[in-house]
Amino acid sequence: MRYTISILMATALASPAFAEVPRVVTDFLPTHALVSMVMGDLGQPEILMEKGGNAHDFQLRPSQAAALAEAGLVIWAGPQMSPWLDRTLDGLGDVPQLRLLDAPGTELREFGATHDDHDHAEGKEVHGDHAEAEAGHEGHGHAAPEAAHEGHDHADHDAGHDDHTEPGHEDHAHEGIDPHAWLDPHNAAHWLTVIAEALAARDPEHAAIYAANAAAGAERIAALDSELAAQLTPLQGKPFVVFHDAYGYFTAHYGLTVAGSVALGDATAPGAARLRALQDKAGAEALCLFPEAGHDPKLVAQMAEATGVKLGAPLDPEGAAIDPGPDAYATLLRNLATNLADCLN
Numbered sequence: 001m002r003y004t005i006s007i008l009m010a011t012a013l014a015s016p017a018f019a020e021v022p023r024v025v026t027d028f029l030p031t032h033a034l035v036s037m038v039m040g041d042l043g044q045p046e047i048l049m050e051k052g053g054n055a056h057d058f059q060l061r062p063s064q065a066a067a068l069a070e071a072g073l074v075i076w077a078g079p080q081m082s083p084w085l086d087r088t089l090d091g092l093g094d095v096p097q098l099r100l101l102d103a104p105g106t107e108l109r110e111f112g113a114t115h116d117d118h119d120h121a122e123g124k125e126v127h128g129d130h131a132e133a134e135a136g137h138e139g140h141g142h143a144a145p146e147a148a149h150e151g152h153d154h155a156d157h158d159a160g161h162d163d164h165t166e167p168g169h170e171d172h173a174h175e176g177i178d179p180h181a182w183l184d185p186h187n188a189a190h191w192l193t194v195i196a197e198a199l200a201a202r203d204p205e206h207a208a209i210y211a212a213n214a215a216a217g218a219e220r221i222a223a224l225d226s227e228l229a230a231q232l233t234p235l236q237g238k239p240f241v242v243f244h245d246a247y248g249y250f251t252a253h254y255g256l257t258v259a260g261s262v263a264l265g266d267a268t269a270p271g272a273a274r275l276r277a278l279q280d281k282a283g284a285e286a287l288c289l290f291p292e293a294g295h296d297p298k299l300v301a302q303m304a305e306a307t308g309v310k311l312g313a314p315l316d317p318e319g320a321a322i323d324p325g326p327d328a329y330a331t332l333l334r335n336l337a338t339n340l341a342d343c344l345n
Contacts, residue, residue: 022072022202027082028053029319030182031100033328035075037217038195038210040326045075047324048085054294054320058084068092073202075195077101080179096202101179103194106187109178109248180317183336184249185225188329189218217326224330228337229254238344241282241309243292243300246317250336259286262299275299283307288343294320312343 024045026032032047039045046067049058060068068074069092078101079086089095100106181187196214200207232254239259251258260278263270270278282289282303289304291297293316304311316322319332 020203021206022199023067023070024199025067025071025074027076027085029322029324029328030188030332031076032324033319033326033332034182034188034191034217035195036324036326037220037329038192038199038213040209040213042206042209046071049082051323052294052320054318058082060084060088065092068095071095073098073198075100075198077179077182080177098194098198100191100194101177101181103191105190105194106181107184107190108181109252111176111178111245111248178245178248180246180249182249182329183247183317183333184253185221185228185333186253187249189221192217192221220330224333228333231337231341232256235340235344238287239285240288240290240312240340240344241278241286241300241303242290242315243295246292247315247336250317250333256340262303263295270299275303279303279306282309288312288340290315290339290343292316294318310343313339315339 021039021043024035024039024043026035026045026047028049029047032045035045048060048064048068065088068088074089074095074097076082076085076097076099078099080101089097101108182191192214196210199210203210236255237257239257241260241262242258243261244263245261247258250256260281262275262278283306286309288310289300290312291300291314293314297314301311303309315336316332317336319328322328322331322335
């Protein structure tokens with residue numbers, strides 16, 4: 001597929017200064033892992049959100065803002081996931097960037113798509129020409145998908161509605177694009193190619209290496225996908241409750257069933273009426289309750305104690321507890337699968 005990413009225009013205009021490995025800055029672990037796979041031995045991308053951080057609510061240090069200003073290329077998920085980075089890049093001006101969620105060919109899910117729909121294509125949409133990631137000031141010349149949600153910050157549309165949401169319908173309180181797209185391995189493999197092309201545009205001398213690394217990485221992700229499918233297929237039809245709605249790509253891809261989520265969004269605490277209703281539903285349907293890394297496990301633990309439903313290990317959809325590096329993406333998905341299997345089997 002030929003991508004309409006205007007950063008590729010830099011190839012034709014490249015000066016000798018571009019014929020070197022660019023300084024690449026990434027937002028958080030999933031992006032960093034994929035970029036590391038593509039760069040291989042040519043270089044090491046920088047990561048802004050360090051281990052233990054929260055991608056939805058992060059504060060840059062002055063040194064990190066300086067690194068962004070000097071970057072040859074910023075590769076990040078997009079403002080739907082990291083609004084803090086969008087605001088910073090807006091202030092810096094013409095910093096070359098690639099938004100992976102906006103990359104054409106990315107399969108996206110809307111919040112509210114059914115969790116137990118394991119038809120890979122259903123509930124998803126493919127970004128088209130409007131989702132170009134532009135060089136110099138990419139993405140700032142057009143509105144990002146669901147830009148009004150400012151990167152998965154749910155405080156506005158969750159506020160005042162928490163106690164009126166029925167368990168089992170909590171997904172409908174989220175609207176727009178679900179930004180956790182890396183949890184579908186098809187997207188991750190596709191992004192390797194997108195990343196390789198963006199790097200080659202800045203560094204054409206190493207284009208063949210980037211392409212080969214991306215192809216090898218895609219093969220590893222395909223093998224990982226087959227491994228996880230075999231591990232997770234026995235879990236189909238076994239409902240569980242998660243802390244918040246971050247797992248739609250993963251559960252849809254592997255045919256798993258989420259019975260509900262404790263929190264509607266990252267910025268909103270659930271109300272008492274909602275918790276009581278979800279507790280009743282969990283007690284009647286769920287086999288396991290899962291807390292989440294980076295969030296207080298108290299509510300989930302209290303619900304497990306009240307219902308007698310088994311408490312699983314914390315899930316970590318963003319890799320907050322994982323060391324960064326080229327193997328981190330596989331570690332992230334394997335950890336999710338293992339923690340689910342250990343509780344549900």
